[in-house]
Amino acid sequence: MTTIMLGVKIPGQKIGKPMRYPAAETAEKHERILEQAARLFRERGFSGVSLGEIMKATGLTHGPFYNHFASKEELMAESMRHTSQKALSKLETIEPSEEGKNSFINSYLSPSHRDTPGDGCLIAALAPEISREPGVREPLTCHLSAFIDQMAMQFPWPEDKSARQQAIQTIASMVGGLVIARAVADETLSQEILSDVLAGLTGSSSPQQG
Amino acid sequence: MTTIMLGVKIPGQKIGKPMRYPAAETAEKHERILEQAARLFRERGFSGVSLGEIMKATGLTHGPFYNHFASKEELMAESMRHTSQKALSKLETIEPSEEGKNSFINSYLSPSHRDTPGDGCLIAALAPEISREPGVREPLTCHLSAFIDQMAMQFPWPEDKSARQQAIQTIASMVGGLVIARAVADETLSQEILSDVLAGLTGSSSPQQG
DNA sequence: CACTAAACATGATGATCATCATGCTTGAAT
């Protein structure tokens, strides 16, 4: 039986080994790479961003990339885990009430979220590409699974159907609504999609802001 | 004032000009390029497919591509229009009843559709990439707009809300459900997503086949 | 029959990119 170490290389944290560069700064750069990658990937897709661009965005050259990650694919997976954690943490801070839920859905289906994919939902920005990239399907699966669980648990749901089923239906509507609102070139139609999907999920007929 | 000709080059159909290769065969090749492109783009994304691959799939070499299309971007737009027309035609053949609607939704959210993106929904396969590619947002917008109209008109909808709004909500759920079912690596979860979204849209609790 | 322009095939070209190679810099442990 073979044990495979799947642990991720985290510079500046090797145990008992000397760190010639300040560990804190190195870890900070590592983090910056992750964050810039997460932003750029969501803005332009995995294949639309080069490693050089990402490194430049963090203020480094392309050289030291492989001191931080083993490959682009690993960076993709790591940046997804990173984004997922932040999204889940944010979700957990929302008031576990009907109002909290509606406000969450409202902000998800807002023009602001539609227009800033780099800071938004990982799934809506990257799902089809993820489907085709074996290396990133696992983090996506973990993320979505955790998100479903958390939404089902955190918010109140009508009791005629299971909370989990309703969470899944809600997420599907949110993702689908955002994805098509982003793809459409007509601002009026795009806004109509956001409003209609929002209305279906919250019963609200007032337009969402920001 | 300048008039810009946006017409698409269609080999074998220039008026009054001699066609040295058989017009019928040339038009057939043109069609084959469109179809292979539409399939490959949906399977692997725009940026995941090279022009060489597409031409090879049609039985030609990469050379004559530019005798048929002005650029990859034009091919992308044309293949989307081509796919859109076929999808709309197919939609129109569906019986305009509750059963027809449910059967349509059922087949959209089936494992078969999930597993064969190359022959499936254009939007679910390509929407995020379309959002980032200026040259293909117009055909997507036309497609979605026509699809909304047709669904709203063709199927019966509860009268407490506008048919159009319900069509939009339904499409959003379908697209979102398919997109996340495809992205997830866990077959059980993927199947659960398909079933739950389907149940929310049709009230059916029986699993979909094919 | 000779001519021609569309359509075809082979083969550049130049750009982009992931990854690797090399040498310099740093600073904690010796």
Place this chain on the structure above:
DNA sequence: ATTCAAGCATGATGATCATCATGTTTAGTG
């Protein structure tokens, strides 16, 4: 102070790709 591997920068390398160049084939037209 010396050492040395992590981390850094510059600069290959080799692959892929969209697009272009060039020559060849084709079948209507004159």
